[in-house]
Amino acid sequence: MSHGKQFTLYMHTTGPNGWFVAFALEELGLTYEPVYLNFQKGEQKAPAHTQYNPNGRIPTIIDHHNGDFVLWESCAILLYLVDKYDTEKRLTVTDDKKYTLFQWLFFQASGQGCVLFQVAFEIPYFGQAFWFMKWHSEKIPGAVERYQKETLRVFGVLDGVLAKSPSGYLVGDKVTIADLAFVSWNRAAVTGMVPAMEGVDVEKQFPAFYAWYQKVNARPAVKKVLDLYDQLQ
Template sequence: MSSPQFTLYSHAGGPNGHTVAFLLKALDLSYETKYLDFAKGEQKSDAYLSRCANGRIPALVDHANGDFTVWESKACMLYLVAKYDNENKFGVGSSPEEQALLSQWLFFQASGQGPYFGQAAHFKMFAPEKIPYGIERYTKEVERVAGVLESVLSKQEWLVSNKLTIADLSFITWNNFGLYALLPEGVNAEEKFPALVAWHKKLLALPYVAEALKDREEAMKAK
């Protein structure tokens, strides 16, 4: 049995690595996931820092391309689409305009959704003391980001180019958690953001997404 083409360095509970797994599965690319133990500081080890200078997950190693390594989940996805999505199933056209719109949504996820949802989770669930200002500030940002997505998805099926792309896939993991746990008290996602919730459920029903999320559940159980 041949070795997997890719090694994906991830974390069982962290959302970002699983986003890359969606695309690896969708493109039928073989990979092995190595889950780092943050409690042991494995993400800050010399061995891992030699692959990922940021000491975060994910990092993706392409063994068929001279062990080329890329980190940051959106960079991983862009690499996979550019090099291995031969039918352009998850990318967009080559025009500067379409490429800019794809980048727009990927950057919004990376700079808007991910950090704000993460801070909301920290202050609402994990901070050693409850800080009302932090909870209010970041849960309202979750609501704001959801509102941006709702404003677009209420008018169109997908985020860009009238097709499912990596832009859509990039939002799944944080929405899977944030839409039901990180909104301000009293805000119901299905009532306030019906188009967003419908889009999210459609993404969850994709076979490769469901399979990757099942892998995540198994990894969480094994912790």
């Protein structure tokens, strides 16, 4: 593999978590070569990938400007990128606010985020809703209802906090990696990929969330990555 670009990013054309790493790379002006693993062929579990990520999931990065340093888990990657390369603190914060940023990253990972397909899926709410409504061979109404409610609850948490934020962002007065971490699954939900949101008027029911969603998605770096995502679908 050519290392003409600083990072190799193992990801998936649809799976959301790799894409919000790409948002941060673009925001920071860091070059990267995406490697789109084919989940149907099990490429995420193949030795070519597991030699770097023994968990066999995405995303995984290799930083070729730092001794081919390897890191996996999306939120850990975001923290690495800002610690190592965000010298101007464009996407991060200092002092006690950094713990609030950590809080939102952990909430995203545990309460919202998930790998989309069943061969690599994790357990948080959005993915559970998608799994039980779309992929599970047996319809389980109780599970569907539970994860529909939990998905909406997560949106309610975000909406309530954002409604009280003077800046309209999760931490401080600017966009941070905490906001970027939510973009992929937010978009999947708003555009109908997450079945739990079908029939929900997001703009009306979660207005502060929707304003935040629109504002973050309109950022040039984010829009550039989303345009690429759309081209690959």
